[in-house]
Amino acid sequence: MIQASGLYKSYGETAALDGVDLHVREGEIYGVLGRSGAGKSTLLRCVNLLERPDRGTVTVAGQELTALRSGELNQARRRIGMIHQHFALLSSRTVAANVAFPLEVMGVARAERERRVAELLDLVGLGGRGGDRPHQLSGGQKQRVGIARALAGDPAVLLSDEATSALDPATTRSILDLLKRLNAELGLTILLITHEMNVIKSVCDSVAIMSGGRIEESGSIAGLIRTPGSRLTREIFPLPEPAPAGSVTLTFTGDPQRPVVSEVVRKFDVEVSILGGSIEDLAGGAVGRLRVALTGEAAPALAYLRERGLLVEVAR
Amino acid sequence: MTWDEMAPLLWESTWQTALMVGWSTVFTVLFGLPIGVALVVFDRGGLRPLPVLKSVLGVVVNVGRSLPFIVLMIAIIPFTRLVVGTTIGTAAVVVPLTVGAVPFFARLVETALREVGVDVVQAAQAMGASRTAIVRKVLLPEAMPGLVAGLTVTVVALIGYSAMAGTIGGGGLGDLAVRYGYQRFETLLMIVTVVVLVVIVQLIQSLGDAVARRLSHSK
Numbered sequence: 099m100i101q102a103s104g105l106y107k108s109y110g111e112t113a114a115l116d117g118v119d120l121h122v123r124e125g126e127i128y129g130v131l132g133r134s135g136a137g138k139s140t141l142l143r144c145v146n147l148l149e150r151p152d153r154g155t156v157t158v159a160g161q162e163l164t165a166l167r168s169g170e171l172n173q174a175r176r177r178i179g180m181i182h183q184h185f186a187l188l189s190s191r192t193v194a195a196n197v198a199f200p201l202e203v204m205g206v207a208r209a210e211r212e213r214r215v216a217e218l219l220d221l222v223g224l225g226g227r228g229g230d231r232p233h234q235l236s237g238g239q240k241q242r243v244g245i246a247r248a249l250a251g252d253p254a255v256l257l258s259d260e261a262t263s264a265l266d267p268a269t270t271r272s273i274l275d276l277l278k279r280l281n282a283e284l285g286l287t288i289l290l291i292t293h294e295m296n297v298i299k300s301v302c303d304s305v306a307i308m309s310g311g312r313i314e315e316s317g318s319i320a321g322l323i324r325t326p327g328s329r330l331t332r333e334i335f336p337l338p339e340p341a342p343a344g345s346v347t348l349t350f351t352g353d354p355q356r357p358v359v360s361e362v363v364r365k366f367d368v369e370v371s372i373l374g375g376s377i378e379d380l381a382g383g384a385v386g387r388l389r390v391a392l393t394g395e396a397a398p399a400l401a402y403l404r405e406r407g408l409l410v411e412v413a414r
Numbered sequence: 415m416t417w418d419e420m421a422p423l424l425w426e427s428t429w430q431t432a433l434m435v436g437w438s439t440v441f442t443v444l445f446g447l448p449i450g451v452a453l454v455v456f457d458r459g460g461l462r463p464l465p466v467l468k469s470v471l472g473v474v475v476n477v478g479r480s481l482p483f484i485v486l487m488i489a490i491i492p493f494t495r496l497v498v499g500t501t502i503g504t505a506a507v508v509v510p511l512t513v514g515a516v517p518f519f520a521r522l523v524e525t526a527l528r529e530v531g532v533d534v535v536q537a538a539q540a541m542g543a544s545r546t547a548i549v550r551k552v553l554l555p556e557a558m559p560g561l562v563a564g565l566t567v568t569v570v571a572l573i574g575y576s577a578m579a580g581t582i583g584g585g586g587l588g589d590l591a592v593r594y595g596y597q598r599f600e601t602l603l604m605i606v607t608v609v610v611l612v613v614i615v616q617l618i619q620s621l622g623d624a625v626a627r628r629l630s631h632s633k
Contacts, residue, residue: 146540175542186537190555190629200541202551251541 099124099255099287100145105154107140114140115151116311122255122289122304127281127381129298130291132308138291141308142259145289146178147171159254176204179248183260185240187232193243194219194228200250218246222276238269245276249284256280258290262297270294274301278381295333299380305330320382323351326411335387337374341413345373346400348388349409358406359390365402368394415600423590423603428610430585433504434576438511439569446516446568447561449475450523451549461535461545478517483575486514487582507576507584514575519568526560527553559630566622570615577611587611 100122107115114137122128132138143149145156147163155164161174187196194215201211219225222242232240241261248256258277262270278301280286292298298305298319306316307329315322315329322330331349332339341347350358359370375388392399404410449471455461456468481489487510491501494509530553538552554561577588587607595604 148536148540169544172542172544175540178540180537180540182533182537184531184533186531186533188534188552188556190558199538199543199551203538203541203543203547247541257540 099159100128100289101157102141102145103155105141105144105151105156107137107144107149107151113137113311115144115154118154118308118311118313120145120306120313120316122287124287125281125285126303127277127288127290127301128304128306129302130289130306130308131293131295131298132291133293136308137311138308139259140311142257142289142291145255145257146175146180176200176251177253177255179251179253179256181241181244181248181256181258181261183263185232185237185244185264187240187243187247189232191232192228193224193230193232193235196232196243197228197246197250200247204251214250215246218249221249221280222246236269237265238272241265241269241273242276245273245280249280249286254287256286256288258288260292261290263292263294270297271300277301299334299378301381303381307333319380320351323349323380323385324409326409331387334378334380334385335376337376337387337389341389341411342373342391343413345389345391345413346396347411347413348386348390348403349411350386350388350407351383352407358403358408359388362399362402366395366399368392368396368399415594415603420603420606423594424587424606424610427585427587427590427607428614430504430589431573431576431587431614434507434511434579434584434586435569435572437508438515438572438576439565441508441512442515442519442568442572443565445512446519447523449516449520450527451553453520453524454527454553455545455549461548475517475520478513479521481514483510483514484578486510487578491582502583504584504586506582507579507586510582511572511575511579515568515572518571519564522564522567523557523561526557526564529560530556559626562622562626562629566619566626569618569622573611573615573618 100120102118102120105115105118118141120141130138130141140149144151145158147156155162157163158174158178163171163174166174188199191199197215197218198211201214206214215228219228222245224239224242224246232243235243262273265273274297277288281288290297302319304318305322306313308314319330322328337347350356362368363370371391373389373391375386377384377386400410400412452471453468456464456471458465490510490513494506495501497509498505500506534556535548535552538548543551576584576586579586580589580592587610591604591607594600595607
């Protein structure tokens with residue numbers, strides 16, 4: 099749905115994007131994680147060409163945006179929704195008129211606009227608040243207006259620029275739930291950038307970790323969790339890194355309550371001491387990660403664990 | 415001088431001032447608003463960056479602003495004659511008043527427009543709004559409280575300028591104060607004129623403040 103290839107963008111001496119490729123599949127929620135200054139915001143803004151990359155191409159929904167002229171680009175942008183960290187609502191307009199803005203730009207007739215606005219406000223849970231001014235709303239409600247506005251053009255793709263960073267945890271939760279619902283109900287493809295691992299954990303199907311203008315690691319979350327040495331896994335689970343020499347780190351997906359450790363102790367002549375571990379709820383299901391030290395008949399025990407589908411990493 | 419003698423004089427002069435200031439306000443908005451918009455839109459990082467044009471425009475505006483009004487009024491006499499066919503009378507005064515106020519108002523428009531958040535403009539761009547739509551539907555409405563405040567300041571400045579217009583036969587309250595109060599030692603009339611001017615300025619400022627406050631939705 100979104101395909102960016104070989105993106106470079108620099109501001110003076112600093113390279114904000116240093117050769118970035120991004121592939122977002124239709125219907126998925128794709129998260130770009132990184133600290134501030136990692137280039138994720140530039141990347142997002144290159145997708146709808148708010149920033150024009152110095153080199154590289156961007157294709158959204160089969161249309162190569164980097165090849166379009168300004169009038170055509172405006173047309174294409176109407177099919178790409180965007181929500182913003184500080185909501186970017188027009189204070190001179192009511193809530194309903196804010197949602198109507200993109201429809202006005204598209205030249206939709208008034209009656210149709212009003213019908214559509216009411217529908218969108220209902221969709222985001224703000225039915226009946228159309229006459230309010232943005233300053234009368236809470237942060238979460240403002241972001242809901244932002245989402246309704248972004249959906250007005252019936253977009254194939256929604257870009258989210260740190261949409262929950264200015265919100266408190268409970269409101270963040272409700273906005274993320276709304277995004278997830280829109281993804282499921284409308285089949286909306288969502289590309290979001292965030293510095294909060296929590297956002298990635300709770301809604302994303304795929305992730306790219308950015309730093310210094312490059313993507314360090316990317317792929318589906320389920321896939322990365324199964325990849326030895328993945329940076330994502332290390333960042334999600336609060337285990338001390340690097341792992342102490344000789345320790346074994348087990349990552350298990352699926353049913354986290356499977357009694358694998360006690361099975362190993364019963365079947366093999368090993369002692370297991372637990373050094374640390376936790377279970378995290380991810381969008382695709384629960385994942386556990388356990389760090390243990392084995393003494394005794396370790397090799398066959400580890401082979402058994404691998405056979406049972408666990409990712410086994412032995413620290414040297 | 416009795417009150418009965420003063421009243422018609424005051425009334426006529428106030429009306430002349432109102433005419434001069436009213437018409438020049440209309441023309442100032444007509445020319446100053448687009449120039450102010452241009453200063454923002456053509457700026458580096460603006461909606462349509464044309465830095466050379468913007469710089470030229472900026473210089474012209476600054477030249478206009480650096481001339482004291484009384485000098486400007488005399489310096490552009492040929493231009494005034496070209497536009498209205500005469501250089502004396504109330505109509506002739508509207509030309510220098512407008513020329514004097516346009517650069518001033520344009521700068522205030524520029525400042526008001528710059529107050530509009532970058533994120534709001536970019537959000538509109540992301541929605542596929544054309545540059546014209548962004549100016550008309552985002553920049554101007556969002557800056558409206560600032561624009562009204564700027565217009566109020568401009569009208570008050572125009573009242574000040576208009577007092578000098580008496581020198582080219584424009585009449586008005588300033589002219590009245592000079593002719594009767596200064597040249598004929600009618601102190602009472604002078605005082606009354608001052609009071610009338612203060613009241614007018616006060617009314618305009620209060621009106622402008624009230625409108626700006628009503629339009630301001632941020633609080």
